[in-house]
Amino acid sequence: xxxxxxxIVGGYGTVGRLVVEQLCGDQDLQLIIAGRNRxxxxxxxxxxxxxxCTLDANELPSVQEALINIDLVINCFGGPFTNAPLALAATxxxxxxxxIDVSGSMEYSKRFLSLASTAEENHATLITGMGANPGIPxxxxxxxxxxxxxxxxxxxxFIFGSNIETLSPxxxxxxxxxxxxxxxxxxxxxxxxxxxxGKQQTFNPPFHKSVYLGPSFSYDMMSATEIHDLNxxxxxxxxxxxxxxxxxxxxxxxxxxxxxxxxxLFLKLLKSAGQSATAVxxxxxxxxxxxxxxxxxxxxxVQCVGDEVFMTAAAVSTTARLLLDDTVSRxxxxxxxxxxxxxxxxxxxxxxxxxxxxxx
Numbered sequence: 001x002x003x004x005x006x007x008i009v010g011g012y013g014t015v016g017r018l019v020v021e022q023l024c025g026d027q028d029l030q031l032i033i034a035g036r037n038r039x040x041x042x043x044x045x046x047x048x049x050x051x052x053c054t055l056d057a058n059e060l061p062s063v064q065e066a067l068i069n070i071d072l073v074i075n076c077f078g079g080p081f082t083n084a085p086l087a088l089a090a091t092x093x094x095x096x097x098x099x100i101d102v103s104g105s106m107e108y109s110k111r112f113l114s115l116a117s118t119a120e121e122n123h124a125t126l127i128t129g130m131g132a133n134p135g136i137p138x139x140x141x142x143x144x145x146x147x148x149x150x151x152x153x154x155x156x157x158f159i160f161g162s163n164i165e166t167l168s169p170x171x172x173x174x175x176x177x178x179x180x181x182x183x184x185x186x187x188x189x190x191x192x193x194x195x196x197x198g199k200q201q202t203f204n205p206p207f208h209k210s211v212y213l214g215p216s217f218s219y220d221m222m223s224a225t226e227i228h229d230l231n232x233x234x235x236x237x238x239x240x241x242x243x244x245x246x247x248x249x250x251x252x253x254x255x256x257x258x259x260x261x262x263x264x265l266f267l268k269l270l271k272s273a274g275q276s277a278t279a280v281x282x283x284x285x286x287x288x289x290x291x292x293x294x295x296x297x298x299x300x301x302v303q304c305v306g307d308e309v310f311m312t313a314a315a316v317s318t319t320a321r322l323l324l325d326d327t328v329s330r331x332x333x334x335x336x337x338x339x340x341x342x343x344x345x346x347x348x349x350x351x352x353x354x355x356x357x358x359x360x
């Protein structure tokens with residue numbers, strides 16, 4: 001049987017390299033490591049017995065050449081997706097190639113969804129916003145809600161570990177864009193501004209103390225409310241270290257992540273603030289949902305603990321295998337909850353090493 005050809009854009013980067021590691025053991029796949037840096041692409045390809053090519057995601061001719069005879073594109077582009085061109089996703093839609101990316105950008109997602117009709121016409125499935133956050137949390141909401149009788153109330157909590165060595169300047173730049181988005185709350189069948197400034201909550205290890213959380217929001221949450229009868233959906237995010245979290249908030253407020261010069265200094269300051277004896281690298285996704293179960297009121301929860309970068313890579317590689325197995329049948333352009341079969345997704349995610357998934 002001919003091998004399926006998977007193009008991993010940014011395959012030598014922090015997330016992309018982990019995706020390569022998680023997929024390289026599949027003998028039915030031919031991985032192609034792609035990016036602007038030819039030497040890094042070739043070195044990574046040699047290490048994992050893969051192929052390589054040079055690709056600039058900002059240049060349409062480069063994209064069109066790289067996508068010849070490709071079955072799946074995984075876009076782990078190392079820069080911010082806000083204002084990024086749609087060349088990769090658009091070309092995949094036009095040629096009937098399945099596609100996944102790790103974007104968290106609301107602005108990008110809105111443009112991405114405009115490719116739906118082209119992708120459907122050419123029998124391609126395009127998915128954006130697949131990662132630790134967004135991605136896994138909204139899928140967890142759908143997974144829990146599917147087990148309960150409506151109406152359901154759900155809450156997402158995402159907590160960063162304070163050891164953020166894998167956080168890059170590009171990631172910080174995207175966080176700058178995300179910080180501008182207002183935190184929303186789904187209530188009474190409409191999205192409203194979440195006016196609550198924050199809350200304290202105690203979680204299980206590795207977070208051994210009360211964590212301060214601020215209101216949050218990601219675009220994929222909208223599709224979760226379209227699938228299930230949710231009476232209420234809110235999202236919160238915070239950091240293991242209150243000091244580091246406060247520093248990040250103030251830095252974002254002052255625009256320190258906006259410009260390259262201040263962004264590098266800001267990142268260095270954030271990393272130094274997280275270097276303590278109790279610092280952990282793991283992040284936690286904790287999602288709860290309440291509703292009726294077999295006629296009685298019940299609360300269900302799912303908790304995922306692991307390094308944020310590794311969880312993102314695991315979410316991507318799990319989704320890639322679902323696409324390659326033809327488990328995902330719908331075609332078009334989607335946010336994760338609209339197309340990914342949540343039972344299968346979490347069944348496979350629980351089998352991934354280095355991620356602890358517990359269900360209550």
